Amino acid sequence: MTSLETRLRLRRDRGRKLLMPYLTGGVTPDWTDHLRALADAGADAIEVGIPFSDPTLDGVTIQEASDVALCRGATTAGILADLSRSRIDVPVVVSTYANLALRRGADRFCRALADAGVQGLIVPDLPLEEAGSTGAAARAANVDLALLASPATPARRLRDIAERSRGFVYAVSLMGTTGERNQLAASAAGLARRLRGVTDRPVFLGFGISTPAQAAAAARDADGVIVGAALMRRLLDGADPASTAGFVRSLRAALDGVPARTAADAGG
Amino acid sequence: MEALALRDPTAAPVAGRFGRHGGRFVPEPLIPACEEVEVAFAEAWADAGFRADLAWLLSRYAGRPTPLTPALRLSTELGVTVLLKREDLAHTGSHKINNVLGQALLARRMGKRRLLAETGAGMHGVATATAGALLGLPVTVFMGERDVERQAHNVFRMRLLGAQVVPVRSGSRTLKDATSEAMRHWVSVTEEAYYCVGSVIGPHPYPWMVRQLQAVIGQEARHQCAEQLPAGTPEHVVACVGGGSNAAGAFAGFVDTSARLVGVEAAGGAGAARGEIGVLHGFQSLFLQDEQGQIREARSAAAGLDYPGVGPEHAHLRDLGRAEYVTATDEEALAAAVRLARAEGIVPAIESAHALAWVIRAAGTTELPTGSSVLVTLSGRGDKDIATLMTYLGDGEAE
Ligand SMILES: Cc1ncc(COP(=O)(O)O)c(C=O)c1O
Numbered sequence: 001m002t003s004l005e006t007r008l009r010l011r012r013d014r015g016r017k018l019l020m021p022y023l024t025g026g027v028t029p030d031w032t033d034h035l036r037a038l039a040d041a042g043a044d045a046i047e048v049g050i051p052f053s054d055p056t057l058d059g060v061t062i063q064e065a066s067d068v069a070l071c072r073g074a075t076t077a078g079i080l081a082d083l084s085r086s087r088i089d090v091p092v093v094v095s096t097y098a099n100l101a102l103r104r105g106a107d108r109f110c111r112a113l114a115d116a117g118v119q120g121l122i123v124p125d126l127p128l129e130e131a132g133s134t135g136a137a138a139r140a141a142n143v144d145l146a147l148l149a150s151p152a153t154p155a156r157r158l159r160d161i162a163e164r165s166r167g168f169v170y171a172v173s174l175m176g177t178t179g180e181r182n183q184l185a186a187s188a189a190g191l192a193r194r195l196r197g198v199t200d201r202p203v204f205l206g207f208g209i210s211t212p213a214q215a216a217a218a219a220r221d222a223d224g225v226i227v228g229a230a231l232m233r234r235l236l237d238g239a240d241p242a243s244t245a246g247f248v249r250s251l252r253a254a255l256d257g258v259p260a261r262t263a264a265d266a267g268g
Numbered sequence: 269m270e271a272l273a274l275r276d277p278t279a280a281p282v283a284g285r286f287g288r289h290g291g292r293f294v295p296e297p298l299i300p301a302c303e304e305v306e307v308a309f310a311e312a313w314a315d316a317g318f319r320a321d322l323a324w325l326l327s328r329y330a331g332r333p334t335p336l337t338p339a340l341r342l343s344t345e346l347g348v349t350v351l352l353k354r355e356d357l358a359h360t361g362s363h364k365i366n367n368v369l370g371q372a373l374l375a376r377r378m379g380k381r382r383l384l385a386e387t388g389a390g391m392h393g394v395a396t397a398t399a400g401a402l403l404g405l406p407v408t409v410f411m412g413e414r415d416v417e418r419q420a421h422n423v424f425r426m427r428l429l430g431a432q433v434v435p436v437r438s439g440s441r442t443l444k445d446a447t448s449e450a451m452r453h454w455v456s457v458t459e460e461a462y463y464c465v466g467s468v469i470g471p472h473p474y475p476w477m478v479r480q481l482q483a484v485i486g487q488e489a490r491h492q493c494a495e496q497l498p499a500g501t502p503e504h505v506v507a508c509v510g511g512g513s514n515a516a517g518a519f520a521g522f523v524d525t526s527a528r529l530v531g532v533e534a535a536g537g538a539g540a541a542r543g544e545i546g547v548l549h550g551f552q553s554l555f556l557q558d559e560q561g562q563i564r565e566a567r568s569a570a571a572g573l574d575y576p577g578v579g580p581e582h583a584h585l586r587d588l589g590r591a592e593y594v595t596a597t598d599e600e601a602l603a604a605a606v607r608l609a610r611a612e613g614i615v616p617a618i619e620s621a622h623a624l625a626w627v628i629r630a631a632g633t634t635e636l637p638t639g640s641s642v643l644v645t646l647s648g649r650g651d652k653d654i655a656t657l658m659t660y661l662g663d664g665e666a667e
Binding site (some may be wrong): 056058063099147153154176177 | 283291292293294295296297299300301438439444445448451452455456458546547548549550555557560561562563
C-alpha cells in the first residue's frame, strides 16, 4: 500500500490544499457513517481519536466527546474493528495518548493499527525524546508516526522534529489546547513558514481552526489543516452524517480557493 | 540503569529517569517550559545564594527545623518506639510549604509573574497561596469540585490569602483532574506563569526537584534520630503516599541506611501497591488503570491521597525492593487520627493518619516487632478534616 506520506505529498504536489477532519472513534453508534461522509466530502485523510480518560491536551469539546465515547464502551480494539470494516479509501490517522499506545506495548499497538488499515499515528504526549521506541514500532508496521511542533519550539529542535516525523508534521497553531477559537492564532502562519523552511514533508496546521475562512487563512502558509473541535461540537449537538459532511464540504471549498504554493515557494 | 536513587541521592537523574520510570511525556508545546525549569533549578540549586535564601525562609518564616516528637503514650500502648516528624507544625500546617518556598523562589528568579498549582486536600494550594502572598506573585489554584466541597476550610484559606481557586468539573473531580486542568492551562501561559507542582509527580525535572526540596524532612529527622535513639537510626521509616512527596523527603534521609522504608497509600488510591506501568501527567510510573489503559478513579477520605498514580522515584524504589508500599483503609485512617488525638494531643491530617494506621496495625507483628523503632512523618495537621472527623465520630461521641 502507498504510504500516508506518499499519498499526501502526491496530492500536495498537484497543488491541492489538504484537509484532515478529526473524529472521535465510537462517539456515536453511527460514527463510521460520519467517517464515510467525511471521506466523500473531500477529506484527504481523517484523524480518528481513540478516546482516553485523561486527555490533557484537549479542550472541553474533545474532552466531552471522549467521555461520551468511553461511556458508550469505546475501546481500542472496538474502534479498530470498526475501521477495518468501514473500508474507506481515504487514509486514516489514529491519534491517542501515550498510555493507550503503550498499554500492550508499542509493537502490538502499531501492528493492530496496520491490520486495521490505519496508515498514520499521532501521540501528543510522546515528544521527540520519548518517541524513539514507538517510532521504531510504527516504522516496522508501516505506520507513519507524525510528530508535533509548536510555536515555542526552537529552531534546532524544529529541524529534528521535521526530520524524525513521518507522514506529515503536525504544526500546533497556538500555545493552548484543542478547541474552537474566534480567530486563527497569530502564531500559526509563522510556525508553518518556519517548518516549510526546514522540511519538504507536508505541514498541517491544527488546533483552533474552526471556520472555512480560518482554514483558508491557515492554508496560505501550510499544506493542510486539521479541524477537530468545530466538527465534534456539531456532532455532539446532534448533527447527522449529511450535516457533518456539509461542514467538511464548506471547508473543502474554502481550501480550493487558496492559491497553491508555487515551485519557488516549495520547501523554502 | 541501576539504582540511581541509591548511588547518589542528590544527583539529577539522567533524562529524568528513575529506572524505567519518570521521563518527560508532555506535548511539544510544554517542552521548552520544562527545559527552562530544569536549567533554572539546576543553576539555582548549585548557587549558594539561592540555597541561603531558601534556608532563611525555611527557618525564619516556615518554622524549620520541625521537632521530632516521641509519641510516648502511643509507644507504650503499641510496644514500639514511635517518633513523629512534625510537619504539621511547619507554617501552613503541612510539609507542602518546603517544596513551595523553593519553587516560588525559583519562579521569581526566573522572572515569572504568577504561580499556578493543582491541589487535592488544599494544603499545597494554601502553601502556594502563602508563598505567592509573601513574594508578591498572583496565584491560581486548580481544585477538583469534589475537593472544593470536602475541603471548604482550605478553599477559604486560599481565597483569604488572595489566590484564585478554579473548581474543576471534569472526570472524578479530584486531584487527578485538577492536575490535568493545571497542565491544560499551563500550556497557554508558559511565558509568564510558573507551574508549581505539589508532589513528586509530573514531567522531569519536577519529581527530582520536589524530592530535593522535601529532602529537608529526612535530613533533619536523621540528625534528630541520631540524638534521640540509642541506635542512632530508626529501624522503620514510614510515611503516607499520595504523589509521594513527604515520603520521598523522609526516605531521602535514610535511603543509604539499613532502615526499612514503608510508604502507606490509601486503599482506594494505591498506585504503587496496585498500579500498573503507564503514562499520565507527563511521567511514566505505576497507575491504577483498567484492561484498556483508561485511568481508574481513586477514592479516598483523604483528598491528598486520592490520586491513581505515584511519583516515579517510588515506582523505582519498589522495583528495586528498596521501599515497600502498603495500604490503609479510610476506616483505619480515621480511627488512627482519633487515637493520636487522644493519646498525644495531636490531630493529624487524614493523609498522615494513613501512616499511623499502618504502624498501629503492624505493631507487635513480624512487620513491626515489639521493641523496634519507627519514624513516622506526620505530614500535616487535621484542621482541614474537622468536618470529616465530626461525621465519623458522630456528634454524641465527640463530647
Ligand atoms: C497533609 C498531607 N499529607 C500528604 C499529602 C500527600 O502528598 P504527598 O504524597 O506528595 O506527600 C497531602 C496532599 O495534599 C497532604 O495535604
